[in-house]
Amino acid sequence: MNPIIEFFKSHIGQYAADISPSSLGRWLNGKLVSVEEGSVVVEFVVREEMTNPAKILHGGAAASMLDDVMGMTVYMLGRESFYTTVNLNVDYLLPAKLNDVLQVKSKIIRAGKTVINIECQILNADHKIVAKCTSNMVVTGVKI
Template sequence: MDNTTNPRLDFLRARIGLSMHSSPSPLGRWLNGTLKVAEYGRLAADYVVREEMTNPARVLHGGAAAAILDDLIGTMVFALGREYAYTSVNLTIDFLHAAGINETVTATAEVVRAGRNIIHCEGRINALDGKIIAKCATNLIQTSLKLNL
């Protein structure tokens, strides 16, 4: 199989511009982003900051930002079409700016290096004005769970 397409990536490509309510991830369905880009090794989605995603200061909670990044990166790795599932080993995040309730932010996930057992990725959440809300680096490792999809 070439690295430009596979059934999982094709599914995501067909969802560009639509809500992620059909995400294979239950957390992804709750986050409910709108997919903007679906390429091999790269995904981007818009998310509206809802009240239940905020902290007492009424800005995007660090845990919600981490969830957005981890989930989008996981979905992107899933869309690589590999035979086995991958899981996060670590997730290092820098929180650089705030995003308030009802603001739209764009999250991007990209593969930096895809080894046989470990995939290194980076993610970023940007405000519409380009300010970086959060950025991360993560490593995912192949599990023994064979995927049927």
């Protein structure tokens, strides 16, 4: 049994502002929805400060949601070292508006010793893909 996964499971329903060690994660303030090995679902509400002048979700805010959720997913593997994002390839497919509730779902594709390949999607209330990405995360010399 993975104690990190069990820790995350014990926090399902809680908001990042109350539990995240990440400053950006606290600002995004997602609500943990579900956790399983290699996958996490986090719910976000599009706030005004996350939007562009057209009042739709800013691409940088969307990328931050994706990257933050993927980081959580990789952390749950219980590795000794911190992993960092090497690349983040995002496709923006639909707009998300102010106050939209979005779900961000991650999935590890391959977890090697040095590089972890992961995918993530942002889904709207109609379960349509707002944005999706792939990323590679690489081990650093920083111990957790």
